[in-house]
Amino acid sequence: MRTDIAQTIYRQDYSPYPYRLSQVRLEFDLDAQTTQVQSTLHFEPGPQTPPGTPLVLQGEDIELLSVQIDGQALSATDYYLDEDTLRLTPPASGKPFVVTLVNHCHPARNTTLMGLYVSGDKLFTQCEAQGFRRITWFPDRPDVMARYDVVLRADPAAYPTLLSNGNLIEQSTLPDGRRQTLWRDPHPKPCYLFALVAGDFDCIERTETTRSGRPVLLQVYSDRGCGKQTQWALDCLAHAMHWDERRFGLELDLDRFMIVAARDFNMGAMENKGLNIFNAAYVLADPSTATDGAYRRIEAVIGHEYFHNWTGDRVTCRDWFQISLKEGLTVFREQEFSADMLAEGLPANEAASARAVKRIDDVHVLRMMQFPEDAGPMAHPIRPDSYQEIGNFYTATVYEKGAEVIRMQHTLLGETGFQAGMKEYFRRHDGQAVTCDDFVNAMESVYTQQQPGQDFTVFRRWYSQAGTPRLQFEQRYDADTQTLQLTLRQHCAPAGLEARQPKVAAKPPLHIPVAIGLLDANGQAMPIHWQGGTHDSIVLELREAQQSFTLHDVRRPPVLSLLRGFSAPVIIDTERPGSELALLARCDSDPFARWDATQEFALRHLLAGMRAHRAQAALPDIEPLLALWQAALQDATLSPAYQTRLLALPALRELIDRGTPMDPQTAVHVWTATQAALGARLADQWQALYAALADDGSPYSPDPVASGRRALRNLALEYLLAGKTADATRLARQQYAQASNMTESLGALAALLQHAPQDCADLLRDFHDRWQHDPLVLDNWFGIQASAPTCTVDQVRALMALPDFTLRTPNRARAVIFRFCMDNIANLHTPEGYDFWAEQVLALNALNPEVAARLARAFDNWARYEPTARQGMQAALQRVRFAAGLSRNVHEIVSKALDA
Ligand code: BES
Ligand code: ZN
Numbered sequence: 001m002r003t004d005i006a007q008t009i010y011r012q013d014y015s016p017y018p019y020r021l022s023q024v025r026l027e028f029d030l031d032a033q034t035t036q037v038q039s040t041l042h043f044e045p046g047p048q049t050p051p052g053t054p055l056v057l058q059g060e061d062i063e064l065l066s067v068q069i070d071g072q073a074l075s076a077t078d079y080y081l082d083e084d085t086l087r088l089t090p091p092a093s094g095k096p097f098v099v100t101l102v103n104h105c106h107p108a109r110n111t112t113l114m115g116l117y118v119s120g121d122k123l124f125t126q127c128e129a130q131g132f133r134r135i136t137w138f139p140d141r142p143d144v145m146a147r148y149d150v151v152l153r154a155d156p157a158a159y160p161t162l163l164s165n166g167n168l169i170e171q172s173t174l175p176d177g178r179r180q181t182l183w184r185d186p187h188p189k190p191c192y193l194f195a196l197v198a199g200d201f202d203c204i205e206r207t208e209t210t211r212s213g214r215p216v217l218l219q220v221y222s223d224r225g226c227g228k229q230t231q232w233a234l235d236c237l238a239h240a241m242h243w244d245e246r247r248f249g250l251e252l253d254l255d256r257f258m259i260v261a262a263r264d265f266n267m268g269a270m271e272n273k274g275l276n277i278f279n280a281a282y283v284l285a286d287p288s289t290a291t292d293g294a295y296r297r298i299e300a301v302i303g304h305e306y307f308h309n310w311t312g313d314r315v316t317c318r319d320w321f322q323i324s325l326k327e328g329l330t331v332f333r334e335q336e337f338s339a340d341m342l343a344e345g346l347p348a349n350e351a352a353s354a355r356a357v358k359r360i361d362d363v364h365v366l367r368m369m370q371f372p373e374d375a376g377p378m379a380h381p382i383r384p385d386s387y388q389e390i391g392n393f394y395t396a397t398v399y400e401k402g403a404e405v406i407r408m409q410h411t412l413l414g415e416t417g418f419q420a421g422m423k424e425y426f427r428r429h430d431g432q433a434v435t436c437d438d439f440v441n442a443m444e445s446v447y448t449q450q451q452p453g454q455d456f457t458v459f460r461r462w463y464s465q466a467g468t469p470r471l472q473f474e475q476r477y478d479a480d481t482q483t484l485q486l487t488l489r490q491h492c493a494p495a496g497l498e499a500r501q502p503k504v505a506a507k508p509p510l511h512i513p514v515a516i517g518l519l520d521a522n523g524q525a526m527p528i529h530w531q532g533g534t535h536d537s538i539v540l541e542l543r544e545a546q547q548s549f550t551l552h553d554v555r556r557p558p559v560l561s562l563l564r565g566f567s568a569p570v571i572i573d574t575e576r577p578g579s580e581l582a583l584l585a586r587c588d589s590d591p592f593a594r595w596d597a598t599q600e601f602a603l604r605h606l607l608a609g610m611r612a613h614r615a616q617a618a619l620p621d622i623e624p625l626l627a628l629w630q631a632a633l634q635d636a637t638l639s640p641a642y643q644t645r646l647l648a649l650p651a652l653r654e655l656i657d658r659g660t661p662m663d664p665q666t667a668v669h670v671w672t673a674t675q676a677a678l679g680a681r682l683a684d685q686w687q688a689l690y691a692a693l694a695d696d697g698s699p700y701s702p703d704p705v706a707s708g709r710r711a712l713r714n715l716a717l718e719y720l721l722a723g724k725t726a727d728a729t730r731l732a733r734q735q736y737a738q739a740s741n742m743t744e745s746l747g748a749l750a751a752l753l754q755h756a757p758q759d760c761a762d763l764l765r766d767f768h769d770r771w772q773h774d775p776l777v778l779d780n781w782f783g784i785q786a787s788a789p790t791c792t793v794d795q796v797r798a799l800m801a802l803p804d805f806t807l808r809t810p811n812r813a814r815a816v817i818f819r820f821c822m823d824n825i826a827n828l829h830t831p832e833g834y835d836f837w838a839e840q841v842l843a844l845n846a847l848n849p850e851v852a853a854r855l856a857r858a859f860d861n862w863a864r865y866e867p868t869a870r871q872g873m874q875a876a877l878q879r880v881r882f883a884a885g886l887s888r889n890v891h892e893i894v895s896k897a898l899d900a
Contacts, residue, residue: 044096119264122199132191195272202227271308287700292707328402356591369396377900379496459511467495515567523587609670641708679723714747721755849887
């Protein structure tokens with residue numbers, strides 16, 4: 001394992017690669033134990049490259065057999081080779097030259113799942129970010145783009161299907177009986193988009209016609225026997241393809257597009273050109289094995305990877321500091337795709353609330369994952385300035401906040417302007433490796449056209465500042481002049497690395513789009529007269545630390561609905577009267593803002609409960625919260641999916657994160673008591689709702705209405721169980737017994753485990769017996785147990801001792817270890833819990849550093865916890881920090897956490 005663990009790479013140090021690589025030919029003799037790779041690379045010096053400039057290639061965990069330049073074999077003294085670099089001296093002529101390398105790699109021993117590896121009895125690759133160097137020596141950086149020919153040779157008995165990027169050109173049988181295939185990718189690409197797959201697969205396919213009338217072959221490959229579970233994935237792929245044509249005018253640039261499901265995969269999925277490789281969890285679905293949530297996630301992930309074909313593959317990143325260029329933009333595109341799919345076919349008013357469900361879920365993820373990151377030792381701008389291990393920077397900030405920064409540009413430009421900006425981006429940069437600045441420049445060109453004299457100078461700061469800005473507001477209503485003066489203030493404290501710089505420079509203000517609406521005291525929407533028009537909502541552009549806006553013709557004293565649709569990734573700092581929040585929670589016509597007000601109201605109740613509990617005082621009056629919940633329960637105009645969001649308490653993690661100090665055990669206590677009270681006090685209504693939403697016997701469909709009904713019904717069941725309602729356990733057991741799909745059976749079982757674990761041991765056994773052959777379903781079986789309040793460290797260890805458990809399959813490790821360490825708050829925050837975390841980080845570190853580093857991040861915010869938790873977490877971090885054999889990945893995380 002590598003030990004040069006603390007080297008920092010800086011964005012400012014970028015310099016172009018001195019050689020141009022035009023053509024790559026890779027020949028693989030595939031074998032699980034030892035694969036031989038022959039690589040032929042056509043180089044020419046860049047225009048500025050002085051003769052004699054060394055050619056530097058990266059390699060990792062591979063064995064070099066031979067090197068040639070222009071057909072001349074080099075001896076070991078002709079080149080420099082160490083653990084991770086191969087340095088060659090190109091011909092002094094300055095002419096183009098060809099490097100031919102032969103090397104070995106060892107897929108079966110590769111437990112990192114980066115480079116070429118074995119999963120089951122198949123071979124897969126994963127090259128982003130820097131996995132290609134584990135296959136062969138190469139300029140492993142995204143700005144070196146080339147055309148690839150790939151020859152795959154293998155025993156057809158073991159590997160009947162051989163896939164790589166692009167188009168299949170030739171297939172033949174060799175004299176020794178092996179099969180050989182040649183793939184050619186017509187589009188230049190960086191090596192991180194290379195892929196190969198070999199094995200025995202089911203394949204389903206369909207030909208679709210692009211809007212310009214070209215036929216394209218769409219295929220989904222999965223394990224033998226799983227083909228029948230891939231229909232939904234293929235449908236989603238076709239939807240994504242047509243959506244990108246409709247909404248973005250972007251057409252598929254290949255004749256063939258393949259998705260392959262892998263059982264062992266570090267991440268969710270990967271956008272390799274024309275050959276996306278997916279975690280099987282985001283491909284396989286049928287009603288009996290997949291929940292509604294899984295169906296939606298599959299749609300989202302397939303959309304995401306497909307959309308990368310333009311935003312990532314056609315136009316890629318110049319360097320790894322620019323990941324948000326492709327990820328933030330592609331997350332935004334996926335969010336819009338998913339929202340459009342939810343709203344498809346609905347009338348305008350219903351469409352808005354259907355889309356809001358997706359917005360709510362995305363903002364929820366942002367607040368749960370990204371806000372804590374921005375408040376901790378790993379805080380970084382969406383375009384980071386430095387890293388030690390790039391694998392650690394595929395973060396919620398780069399992805400989710402990155403998508404918010406794109407969304408703000410969409411808000412500022414409008415849909416038409418944004419699409420014009422996208423067009424300009426592709427006009428300027430198609431086929432190039434570019435930077436976030438290049439993207440903003442294209443968008444800015446449209447903005448400046450729309451608003452002469454204005455530009456994105458201030459907006460750009462979103463790319464260089466870390467931390468979540470805080471927004472304060474002040475309203476002054478003058479009844480005589482019927483004017484409302486709204487003053488907005490912004491502030492963003494130094495975060496993460498910024499805070500550790502010796503001289504903290506003041507952070508200049510950001511350009512923040514603030515969407516607002518006005519309600520009167522009865523909750524009626526009031527029209528806003530603004531820039532010559534009358535509107536329900538307007539967007540104020542805040543560019544200064546403090547700025548005032550005056551609205552005229554405001555007839556009655558208004559209640560402000562602020563940050564509609566979550567128009568910017570900020571925290572509103574101004575506490576407003578509970579009565580205002582309650583009014584917004586009942587009446588705001590913006591469905592996002594209405595949900596947000598409900599959540600804020602509930603959070604304030606919970607936080608007050610935590611303060612009371614610590615002071616050993618009585619918990620605050622629950623009546624106001626009950627009244628809100630009652631109103632949401634009775635509002636028949638709401639879609640079930642939206643109602644489910646409205647009636648869910650804020651996540652426990654959000655509650656913990658909002659506490660000062662963070663106090664997990666108190667939060668668990670108060671959250672649980674509040675849920676129980678809402679369950680018990682509204683029992684009749686939950687019961688009625690539960691009955692009304694019973695399955696009507698129609699065939700399963702994952703559509704938003706049917707899945708919304710199931711989600712709301714499961715929520716009602718959970719409240720009934722939490723409230724210890726007399727009949728609840730019987731209802732849950734009955735739901736499990738009669739379930740006709742996984743959403744119902746898993747919903748019942750998970751709720752029982754949370755609230756009545758003594759009543760479900762037999763069901764757990766039954767579930768295991770039924771599903772032991774299906775690894776994805778078994779992951780859920782593990783996951784609901786590992787996160788149950790009765791699951792102590794001893795119990796999670798017992799789960800890990802079962803024959804079904806393995807640390808080598810990331811999905812299984814996540815189902816047990818991550819679910820325990822992330823979701824089982826009460827048992828994690830114990831001395832044994834802290835030991836368990838350290839032990840598992842180290843165990844994973846030895847096998848799979850990428851996955852280990854993700855688990856390591858669970859203790860990022862240790863310093864903000866109450867003393868007992870803080871000391872326990874700090875000791876566990878130190879134990880990891882000083883362990884032998886630490887990977888660079890884990891080292892970066894724990895050392896940054898401890899140095900904070
Ligand atoms: N390019 C990434 C996959 C990736 C990330 C590979 C990090 C290597 C390192 C892919 O497009 C991606 O973003 N996948 C996400 C899922 C997506 C729906 C947000 C993932 O794998 O989590
Ligand atoms: Zn992505």
